[in-house]
Amino acid sequence: MSAEDLEKYETEMELQLYKEYRDIVGQFSYVVETERRFYLANAVDVQVRNAEGEVYFEVRMSDAWVWDMYRPARFVKNVRVITFKDVNVEELDKPELRLPEAGPFGS
Numbered sequence: 001m002s003a004e005d006l007e008k009y010e011t012e013m014e015l016q017l018y019k020e021y022r023d024i025v026g027q028f029s030y031v032v033e034t035e036r037r038f039y040l041a042n043a044v045d046v047q048v049r050n051a052e053g054e055v056y057f058e059v060r061m062s063d064a065w066v067w068d069m070y071r072p073a074r075f076v077k078n079v080r081v082i083t084f085k086d087v088n089v090e091e092l093d094k095p096e097l098r099l100p101e102a103g104p105f106g107s
Contacts, residue, residue, distance in 0.1 A: 013069040020074070024065060026040065035085035038067035044089050056084045063084055 001009075010039075021032035021040075041061035049056050058082040066074045 009016070017067065021065075021067065025092070028063075028065065030061075031062050031092060032061060033088040033089045033090075034059065034081055034083050036083070037081075039079065040065040040067075040092075041079070046087055046089060054084070056082060057081055057087045059087055 009061045027042075029042045030040070030044045032039040032041055032044055033080040037049060037063075039061055043061065045060045047058045047060075049058050061081075062077065064076050064079045066076060066079065068074065
């Protein structure tokens, strides 16, 4: 496989992954970003650990989706990540769960 073919394959896979992400993101409550991967999850627990002066993060997620184009199964029940870098956890906005501002009977 040439370098050009590999680049084309990776571009196609990233587009496919993005489309999958776009279709499923509404099913999750959190976006989690670590140094190596990007996750969607419905439950996240981040613990700061210290072992012999080394600080690291233990991240546990459940009901998760893993952004990784080389993984055939991206939906996982549980994920545990150990990282020495920062972890970013953001709660996803759920606009479909908001009540109408005018209330049920209008203003």
